[in-house]
Amino acid sequence: MRTVQRTHGGAADPRHRDLVRDASLVWVAGGVVGVSFGAIAVTGGLPVWAPVVMSLVVYAGSAQFSAVGVLLAGGGPLAAAATGLLLNTRTAAFGLAVADVLGPGRLARLAGAHLVTDETVAFALAQTDPVRRRAAFWVSGIGLFAVWNVGVLAGALAGDALGDTARYGLDAAFPAVLVALVLPTLRAEARVRRCALPGAALALALTPAVPAGVPVLAALAGLALYGRGEARA
Amino acid sequence: MNATAGMILALAVGTYAFRLVGPALHGRVELPARVRELLSAGAVVLLTALLATGALTEGGGFAGWARAAGVLVGGVLAWRRAPFAVVVLGAAGTAAVLRLAGVT
Numbered sequence A: 001m002r003t004v005q006r007t008h009g010g011a012a013d014p015r016h017r018d019l020v021r022d023a024s025l026v027w028v029a030g031g032v033v034g035v036s037f038g039a040i041a042v043t044g045g046l047p048v049w050a051p052v053v054m055s056l057v058v059y060a061g062s063a064q065f066s067a068v069g070v071l072l073a074g075g076g077p078l079a080a081a082a083t084g085l086l087l088n089t090r091t092a093a094f095g096l097a098v099a100d101v102l103g104p105g106r107l108a109r110l111a112g113a114h115l116v117t118d119e120t121v122a123f124a125l126a127q128t129d130p131v132r133r134r135a136a137f138w139v140s141g142i143g144l145f146a147v148w149n150v151g152v153l154a155g156a157l158a159g160d161a162l163g164d165t166a167r168y169g170l171d172a173a174f175p176a177v178l179v180a181l182v183l184p185t186l187r188a189e190a191r192v193r194r195c196a197l198p199g200a201a202l203a204l205a206l207t208p209a210v211p212a213g214v215p216v217l218a219a220l221a222g223l224a225l226y227g228r229g230e231a232r233a
Numbered sequence B: 001m002n003a004t005a006g007m008i009l010a011l012a013v014g015t016y017a018f019r020l021v022g023p024a025l026h027g028r029v030e031l032p033a034r035v036r037e038l039l040s041a042g043a044v045v046l047l048t049a050l051l052a053t054g055a056l057t058e059g060g061g062f063a064g065w066a067r068a069a070g071v072l073v074g075g076v077l078a079w080r081r082a083p084f085a086v087v088v089l090g091a092a093g094t095a096a097v098l099r100l101a102g103v104t
Helices: A013-043 A049-057 A061-072 A077-088 A090-098 A106-114 A118-125 A130-158 A170-188 A190-206 A214-225 B003-025 B033-056 B065-079 B084-100
Strands: none
Touching (some): A013 A049, A013 A061, A013 A118, A013 A130, A013 A170, A013 B084, A049 A061, A049 A130, A077 B003, A090 A118, A090 A214, A090 B033, A106 A130, A106 B003, A118 A130, A118 A170, A118 B033, A170 B033, A170 B065, A190 B033, A214 B033, B033 B065, B065 B084
16 A cells, blocks of 8 residues: 555665565465465375476466366366466456566566566556556566465475465455555546446356356456546547 | 376466567557556456455355455455555454454
8 A cells, every 4th residue: 555655756776675565475475375285286196396397387376276176176187277277368468457567678578477467467556656666566576486486395395284274364365465456546546446346246246157267357348337538638 | 298297388388378468569569548548457457356256255156254354354454544564464364363263
């Protein structure tokens, strides 16, 4: 929240300390979820390399959990890959939304694309200043990539040491992260709110009836309520 | 290559391709202002839908009262402009305490 209201003129590093502080909470939570992913995959019967390699090259928490879930439930590799891909289609929309945030240069784009996740996009878009947008994306993204993969490795090696992470309320932490990052925009921009709230309601209504990943995509139908170009006038 | 490795590879390549669409087009295709506006609104629409389904559902059903109450507490804290850490820890703490008290 605070990060949104503060729009500093300068780009000096100490100014980004609050970004690191806010992002570090998400890193801790991501690390613990990573441990549980590694543990679930290995105790479910996959070899240690599978969750570790998957986390490095797929790098998408919800898709990884779903794909491994389908695999361990005997759904087969094709269904597992299809489920994960369906969940990740939203990253295409996110990539389009943050394309100008990544920075110039081919390497920044190629590496930055891999770091596009729900959390990094939310962190970036919560900033109003372009310099802080870029900093928020890279700070949250690099940190999250590091802790996620270290966490998965630790979980894969240690097995079921953490127990059920629901005990720590982590399942409530991730939606709350998105609430904290998205609420200022919803509050300030009536046109976005007009699309987002009916979209979310539609997603909730569809959830029991359609495959995972579809409800969130269906929410984009809310954009039909965005209205014509008042902002250009 | 075994089936698990093939699944991981397919998922990795497909996911990276999705992610690369925006950054690869950037600078080559000049998107109209209206489209750019819709794209950033679309990202917020997706994030809002994710937080709603993440707060309330799990595997197609209700996620339980502990998680829903936790996220609600986080939402109230965020609405009152509490710092980010307070929002996140408030949500997780509420869910954890409720579960400790036997609420699922």
